[in-house]
Amino acid sequence: MERQVFIRLRHRLVADPDELIKLGDIAQVAGDRRCKKKLEQLPVYKVSKSDQNLVVLDVMKVIEAIHKSFPDLDVQTVGGAETIVEVQYPKRGLSPVLFIAVWLLLFVGAGLTVMNFHEDVSMREVHIRIYEMITGKENRYPYLLQVPYSIGLGLGMILFFNHLFKKRFNEEPSPLEVEMFKYQLDLDQYVALHENKETTKDIHDH
Known part of the structure; x- marks a missing residue:
């Protein structure tokens, strides 16, 4: 009776440069216990420098690699037809000056965006009108509303994300x-x- 195994390719895999990828790394293997462990250790692909950042391993190539070592094995596939291998190269250390520059750019940009939005919708006039409706007095600088509103805006963004x-x-x-x-x-x-x-x-x- 022909032995049968099922393989399910993983969607994505992170690998190091020059790493030897085995079947157990890119797929789940189920079926015949006698050859399952051997299959999981079966070499499938060797990452090289020419691969750059991404490699796509097709299920047909995987089956060919299995049949070279196990020609009498009935291989059934489940799920996706390819695995994307992301080659992770060593990252450079982030310069503190660059980090601060990007942080300031994002901070100032986000602040200007919020202020411009409030100016477009006349938020200050709305606060003045609300303060007048509640207290019966006109106040051009209703900090009693603006300060809690600003704090709530920040807390709302934290909860939103x-x-x-x-x-x-x-x-x-x-x-x-x-x-x-x-x-x-x-x-x-x-x-x-x-x-x-x-x-x-x-x-x-x-």
Whole structure:
């Protein structure tokens, strides 16, 4: 009776330069116990400098590698058809001067954006009108409303993004994280279609 295994490729893998990628790194393996451990240690791909940052491993290449070592094995695939390998090169240390410059740029830009928005919607006039409605007195500088409003604006942004520095308040993802997740999915789909040589072929290459 022919032995049977199931493999499910992982969506994404982070690897080091010149790393030897094994089947167990890029896929979950289930099935025949006698060859499962051997399959997980099976070399699939060797990362080289020419690969740059991203490598796409197609499921057909994986099956070919398995059949070279286990020709009588019945391989069934489950899930996606490729794994995206991100080659992680050593990062340069961030210059303190550059960090401060970027921080100041973002801080000033965000502050100007908030102030311009408040100016567009006449927020100061609204506060003056609200103060007059509550107290019956006109005050051109209603700090009693403006100070709590400013504090509440900052707290609202913290709750909206669900983060205070590295601390997360709950398990619910923030809107920014959801948008970053969508962007990463679109990016991975683009890479899978354009970097995978098996998905596009030119008939004139033969």
